[in-house]
Amino acid sequence: MTTTLGHNPSYVWQSILKARFILRGGSRWCIGNGNSIPIVNEPWLLKGNQIDNDIEGVHLVRDFVVSSLINQDSKSWNYDVFQQVFSPYISTAILTTPLFEQVEEDTLIWKGENNGVYSAKSAYRICVEELMDTSHFRRSGYWYRIWRLKVPPKVKHLI
Numbered sequence: 311m312t313t314t315l316g317h318n319p320s321y322v323w324q325s326i327l328k329a330r331f332i333l334r335g336g337s338r339w340c341i342g343n344g345n346s347i348p349i350v351n352e353p354w355l356l357k358g359n360q361i362d363n364d365i366e367g368v369h370l371v372r373d374f375v376v377s378s379l380i381n382q383d384s385k386s387w388n389y390d391v392f393q394q395v396f397s398p399y400i401s402t403a404i405l406t407t408p409l410f411e412q413v414e415e416d417t418l419i420w421k422g423e424n425n426g427v428y429s430a431k432s433a434y435r436i437c438v439e440e441l442m443d444t445s446h447f448r449r450s451g452y453w454y455r456i457w458r459l460k461v462p463p464k465v466k467h468l469i
Contacts, residue, residue: 366396
C-alpha cells in the first residue's frame with residue numbers, strides 16, 4: 311500500500327517538529343490568573359515580548375510566575391513589586407501589558423491575528439517580518455534598481 315505525503319503520519323509529525331519555531335515565535339500568552347506563566351523567557355508582555363534571562367534583576371524573579379506581579383483582588387499590576395526589581399523600561403513594558411477581567415485562565419494565543427487564531431497567511435507574515443533576516447531587502451535603492459532592469463517583467467518578478 312502506498313501513501314501520499316499528506317497521509318503519512320511520520321511525515322506530518324516531522325513537518326510539525328521542523329516548524330515548531332514558527333509556532334513558538336508566533337504565539338504569546340493571554341494572561342488570565344498568571345499561575346502558569348513564568349516571568350522569565352516567556353512571551354507574555356505586550357506584542358509577545360519577553361523578559362530575557364540576561365536582564366538586570368532577573369535573578370530575583372527567575373523561579374516566579376506572572377501571578378506574583380498581579381494584585382489578584384483587583385486584577386491589576388502590582389507596581390510596587392516589580393518596580394523595585396526591574397528597570398523603568400521593563401516596568402513600563404509590564405504596565406502597558408493588558409489584564410482583562412474576562413480572561414480567567416492563561417492561554418497561548420496566536421499574535422499574528424487580532425482574534426488570536428492561527429492562519430497560514432499570518433504565519434507566513436510572521437516568518438518574513440520577525441523570524442527571518444530581511445535587512446538585505448531594505449537597502450536604499452535596492453528595489454528601484456531591480457524594477458529599472460531592462461529585462462522581461464517575468465524575470466523581475468522572479469527576482
